[in-house]
Amino acid sequence: MSLEYAILVSLQERAGSGYELARRFDKSIGYFWGASHQQIYRSLKRMVELGWVSADEVAQEKRPDKKVYRVSDSGTAELARWLAEPADPPTVRNELSVKIRGASYGEIEQVLAEVRRHRTLHAERRAVYQAIEQRDFPDRTRLSGQPLHQFLVLSGGIRTEQSMVDWCDEVIAALEADAGS
Amino acid sequence: MSLEYAILVSLQERAGSGYELARRFDKSIGYFWGASHQQIYRSLKRMVELGWVSADEVAQEKRPDKKVYRVSDSGTAELARWLAEPADPPTVRNELSVKIRGASYGEIEQVLAEVRRHRTLHAERRAVYQAIEQRDFPDRTRLSGQPLHQFLVLSGGIRTEQSMVDWCDEVIAALEADAGS
């Protein structure tokens, strides 16, 4: 159900169409909650039924019509209720770890190649987040309220990616040394 | 489908019953792949149908009968095939981040309380992993092969939890300072 709440937060920041929301989930919101356009359209439908959002049909020139969604009073209340509710961290599920743990039942070189590939992917994501940090929060000492919250989430993303890069480096070094001896 | 492969790795290390596997997913394997007993029984059934594992019925005294599963040749081959296959990192989905990003639409104190609770949970997990590290890998410099791979996965778990603890500390300090000003 969390996708609904991620959408509520995003629509609370700015009203928008399903398509626009899907774009946001490819970018800014994507670094803490990923979702495809199919999921978003389905969730919006449910949220309209629940009365959490209202949809205004907007006709556009030279573009297809779009429905602009905004959060209703009941949606605002529901978001506040959910924010106060505790939720445990999700179950750990790391496919790369399964492959490393099982490396001796396959070709270690191929697992190593996969770890190197992940190292690159995580370093790229970290670079993207750091670019956003530099662009949007140049003076991070005097942040307050909503911009502070946005910064803190971004900082978590950078920490997570950095931690993955460090771990991949440790794994690569250890497997290379083990293969060479 | 990854659960099947996590089970193959675990059964490759040692044959066992569904119940025993569920215990392992509560402990050692649990720190990189979580699964409930329901999922495990369902997967084992599928894996028998696929011919990846075979089940031997074992009668026990003063205990219910159990089925001991072991990996077949076809399962061994399938695991090796999967290990060589690339797989992208999973979609990021961090519920706590959604709550922090949306904090200004609810009671910040309650979100802060939730961050503090998560800080404790992650620190506890980290302590559990570090205890396993001290117990099972006292001399981590001379590890090789399977024990090395096990150590590297454990090290990833410690890094992840440490990174979450650090992030929670950053968030707590920032939100406290912002509330106090």
Next chain:
DNA sequence: AGCTTCATGTAAACTGTTACATGATTCC
């Protein structure tokens, strides 16, 4: 002529969670 962007959806397959269900033994 073909690719990208805008714009919205449906449907099937797969994966994961929660609740229900049973029954014996062992420990306190």
Next chain:
DNA sequence: GGAATCATGTAACAGTTTACATGAAGCT
């Protein structure tokens, strides 16, 4: 007498992924 452990499953529901589906405008 009651809780925990051993041992195995089914069923309903919720959520996610992948594939299919349509159609116009603008750019190269």
